[in-house]
Amino acid sequence: MPQSTPHVTFVCQKNGGKSQMAAALMRHLAGDDVVVTSAGTAPGASLNAQSVEALEEIGVGVGDEHPKALTAEMIEASDLVVVLGAEAQVEATPGTRIETWITDEPSERGITGMERMRLVRDDIRSRVEDLHSRL
Template identity: 75%
Template sequence: MSVSSPRVVFVCQKNAGKSQLAAALMRDLAGDAVEVLSAGTHPGPALNVQSVESLTEVGVGVGDEHPKALTDAMLGWADVVVVLGAEAQVEPVPGTRFERWITDEPSERGIAGMERMRLVRDDIRARVEELRLRL
């Protein structure tokens, strides 16, 4: 009997930054032990350049990822849905664990640019590491 890998969907509003960061970091940390998707409730046109650069700094790539819309099929596929930020609104699916991560927003303290993105990345990375251990 084979045991399937846990399946996680990371969701944010645009699927251009935070959910893509979380997905890339989980893929890097967990490898094939966790199946990962990311999506947005209102996907943007392209990935956030600074998000991608912040991942590159720590040796993590995004591959051919691009913003995509969250679907009912993705929600049904997932064991865990993690919604990043307060903007994205997702209706919970019975039997699927839902979490909302409100990441620290350095811009509220006047921190911008790559310094901001590194702080966001590191906050999300710590949460991803903790989730991986729980899975």
């Protein structure tokens, strides 16, 4: 990473849940020490209400965030692009690293609702904390 403020972009397919959670958690943890953006490869119309609620439970807000499309400019501006899940496909550009996080999916074990969302949140939170320590 360069000596300047690192820029991380979190990406998932719809940019309504996992990437927004990761971005909010990093903003909360790092403050102004990391530039954080999030986007989707096929953005939806709104944020996942349970994702927002799960973050609020631990005192993390999403602010005025909304789903937005990933652009080539976003990738180029980033030092690191973190792709959450296998559904979103992002092509690397010179100078930008890409990490893929395959997050735990509790619904595959029959866990749904807020219990599922808390497990997803906690998995992402652990990964964000690790990433922050590496930055």
